[in-house]
Every structure is written in structure tokens, then in C-alpha cells.
Amino acid sequence: MKNTKNRPENKNHYVERFTKGWAIYIKNPMGKAGLIILLIFMLMAIASFFVPLLGPVYDPMTGADPNITYSTGPSFQHWLGTDFIGRDLFVQLLEGAKVAFIVGLSCAFISVVLGTAIGMISGYAGGIIDTLLMRVADIFMVLPSLVILLILASLWELSIWVIIFIIAIMRWPSVSRIIRSQTLSLKSRPFIEASRVAGASNFRIIFKHIMPNVLPLAFLYMTFRVTSAILVEAALSFLGFGDPGQVSWGMMLQWVWSSGHMFQAPYWLLPPGICISLLTLSFYMLGRAMDEVLDPRLRKEGEGE
């Protein structure tokens, strides 16, 4: 009964919290800049869906310009030039934005869901379950993900989705550590005690009472996970172990490097690297600005300036 009464108020409360948070967020120059860069990349990713409609020449993977047989510089037909078999670099760059978003967001989503679930269970259950889960987290935490992916790539041919999944598996521990400590502090609060006395099951307490309180934090960590996932996937593609059927920024750099064009074709070398660095920077700035919204201690520090 108590619950049904509280529900609409709760919703309003969330909306209010969001608008308040947004007001703080948008005041932060770092958050604003990050958001603008991110929007530009989103536009690029959306554009990549429409560009191949212009004709088979503008397909990022197979669309070689029949009039061009070597790498050429920027021109009216090909804004950033072409690679060694006449594929348009700008189209590849757009496609790369799409792949980077897919890799970054899905990796971050999987690892944050996994990390949040494990962190909540670990913190709530305590005892031997807690110890075991955190030991496993330790193992994953110390292992360099790129090296693991390299070893796996030597044994199997990895498709883009397998790569995404492996990166996600490597990245949950740091999330679950934060969520665990948050859960531990929540566990001792009176409202959890009250719901337990009222007869709520463990399952209900975790999902109904603890989860809403750790979700903002989990969301914050998602932005940081996006950054590292994009970087690892790009590095793997750069080394030549990415999905061979998928154009990405890492792959573009791999092509310019392995085809020996890196000293001759700056129009080919520069854009993918700038894009990777800028996109990760924007997600990082987003995360830092959100950190300020969630952590009032940091905010005060900012206002003191």
C-alpha cells in the first residue's frame, strides 16, 4: 500500500533530480565541450548510413573508384582523398564513427551491467561470496586486455561482436568495486533495514532499493568504459587482428601503415587518429562533468574559483 502511494511522487523526484543535475552539468565548460564534440560524431555515424546510397563507389569496404588506382589526396569527388585501391577515405571515416559508437557503447553497456550486478551481489551478500567475486575481479583487473585479445586472436578469428564481448568481460571489475563499496554503505542505512523488517526478499531489496541508488554511479562509469573500449578495439584493429570485414578507424590506420603510405599520405594518416583521440576525449569530458553532478564535494571546489 505504501508503495503505490509513493510511486508518482518518486517519478517526479527523478525528473526533478535530472533537471537539477542538467543545470549543473551544462554550466560546466568541460561538459559542454564534450557534448558538442560527441554530437558531431553522432552526426557522422548517422551520415554513414546514408552515404552508400550515393552509389557503389561510396561503399566504405568495397567501393573502389574505377578511375583511381593509387592513393590520391583530397579532391572534389573525394573530400579526404582515397586509399591505395581508390576507396573514399571520408566515407571510411564516417563508417569508423559508427563502428566506434557500436563498440564503445555496447562494451560499456555489457561491462557496466555485469559490474553493477556483481558489485551489488558481492556487497549485499558479503562473506565467502564477496571474497570469491572480488578475487576474480582482481584477476581480471591486473591483466592487460590487449595482450589477452592478441593471444585469443592467434587461436581464433575474432569477429567484431566477439571482440566487443571480450573487452566487456575484461572491464567489469573496476565498476563492480565501486558499486560494491556503495552497496556496503547503503546496506547499513535504516531504509534497507526497514524493508527487511517489512518482509522484503533479498531479491526485492537489491533491485528495488539498492539498484536505484547505485544506478547514477554505474551510468557515470559507463562513460569511462566507452573510452577504454574504443581505444582497445582500435589498437587491436591497428595491429591487424580486428574484424577483417569491418572498416574502422583502427583499420584505416592499419592500412596506411602496412601499405607503406604513412610518410606519403598525411591526409590518410591524420584524420582517423584525430577522430579516435577526440571521441575518447569527449566521452572522458562527459564523465568528468557528470562526476561533478553526482559528487557535491567536487562541485563546491569548482564554485570556489
Added chain:
Amino acid sequence: MKTKKFIFNKLIEITILFFIILTILFFLFRAAPGDPITRMVDPNLTPEDIQHLIAQMGLDQPAWKQYIIYIKNFFTGNLGHSFHYGAPVSSIILNRMPCTILLFTTSTLLAAFVGVFLGKIAAWKKGSRLDNFLSIGALLCHTLFIPWFALLVLWILAYKVGWFPLGGIISPELWIWDTSIFIKVLDVLHHMFLPLLTLFIIHLGSYLLLMRSSMLGVIKEEYIITARAKGLSDKVIRDKHAARNAALPVITSVGLSLAFSINGGALTEQIFTWPGIGRELIFAVSNNDYPLAQACFLLITAVVLIANLIVDLLYAYMDPRIKY
């Protein structure tokens, strides 16, 4: 006494961890499609040599016996025979190890010292133009895509300007003749500069940001106010009171960011053709030289685990409040 017990516990923990990794690797190499014999033994050898190697690694035995032999071989340093080099893997790895350690420790230590120093100054002059410049610069360094930055450095400083060699660790023509040791050292340093610069810049950002935020937290502490009230000079408070305490979290982060550093190290070695473990791993993986890949992987894991232990100990030593 307690520290000894702590070290002992940590060592046991690390050993167990390493065993788990060793076991997982064993199963991974057998779960992959294809025959483990063709994977672990070079098919281009003579039949007798192949038989000898199969017997040595127990590849004709049942799986559980293979596992025991695998563990035993590991501890006697017999990691198999490299396809490409036609030499025992252990000798190749021991050969590459010093190069990696040289590059890795120099860049990490340099970046940590400079990062802590600059972070300290940035936090002390918070909000100033210098602070803004350092923070934004560090942020850019922190999110750079390592291979791309390395290629850029190579393109500008080695190809365009020509101040530095394009890769490798020595110029062979210098080493044929009996040149003095001084020239040889200079030659190695000359080759090391570009990879060192790349790793330094990339690590500098994270150390600077970390030190800055840690320092900002410390400055608010009461003992800093006390120190000011005592009339100590600005410099003394900054260096002796604030920075020493603020540097502690930076040390833990060295351990935590080690995995990241190793990724970066492998990429940098690959681009500057620096003959280290990371480049060897990438080489082995692209040429299907499985014994070599496996050995490089195990060595990197061992180094990561040991380095984590060292960081833990260093932290305990630096912060006397921590009792294990």
C-alpha cells in the same frame, strides 16, 4: 613482523593467481580448432626432431598427463621451440627482456616524477593560466590514441626532420668496429629517444591529473592550515607537507594502470621496432608461432603480478599509517 606476513600472503596469492592463468592458457590452447601437435611443434622439422619434441611436451599423452608435463616444463624453463627462430623460446625471451625493462621503467619513472612535479604546481596555483594549460594538456595526452601518436612522432621527428633513426635499438655499423662503450651507449639512447618520448607523453597526462586532484584534496586538510598558521613558507608547505601526502595515491595508480601501460608499451615497441617482449608477442601472434606467443604472454603476466606486489610494498613503506 607484520610486513613479513603480508609479503608472504601476497606471494601465495600471486602464485595461486599465476597457476590459474597457466591452467586457463593450457585449456585455451587445446580448445582452439586444430591439432595441438601442429600448433606446438614446428612442422618443418625433421621427423626425428618432431618425435623428440612431442615426447618432450607429452603431446602424445592423455590430457591430464599433458597438463602435469606442461606445468613441470614451465618450472624447468622449457617453454617449447619457436617456429620462426628455430631456437628454444626461453632464450629468445631472455634476450628481449632487458630491452623492454629498459624502455618501460625509464619512461614510467620519468613520467611519474615529472607528472607529480607538474601536478603539484598546477594544484597549488589552481585556476591560474598555468594550471589551465597543464590540465588541458594532460587531458589531451591522456586520451591520445597511442599508435597514432607514435606514428606521428615517427613521421615528424624521424622522417621529416631526420633527427632520429626510424627504428631498432642499435646502428649495426657502429657495433662491428671496436667503438668505445660511450659511443655505444649514446647510440642506444639515440634509438631509445622516440619510443621513450611517446610513452613518456602518454603516461605523463594521467600522472599529472591524478597528482593534481590528490593535491587539491590534501590542501584542504587541517594540517595544512596549521602549517600556514605556524608561518612556514609557501614552498615548504607545498613540498614537505602537501605533496608528500598527495603522492601516495599516485603510487597505487602505478600498479593499477600497469595493464594499460603494458598495452601501450607493446604498441610503441611494435611501431618503433624496438626488440622487446611486446613486439615479440605481436610478431608471434601474426606468424602463428604459438610456443613463442604463449611464452611471451606468460612472461608479461608474471611481470604484471610481480610489479603489483612491488607497488603494494612501496605503498606500505611510504605510508607508515598502513599496517598489514
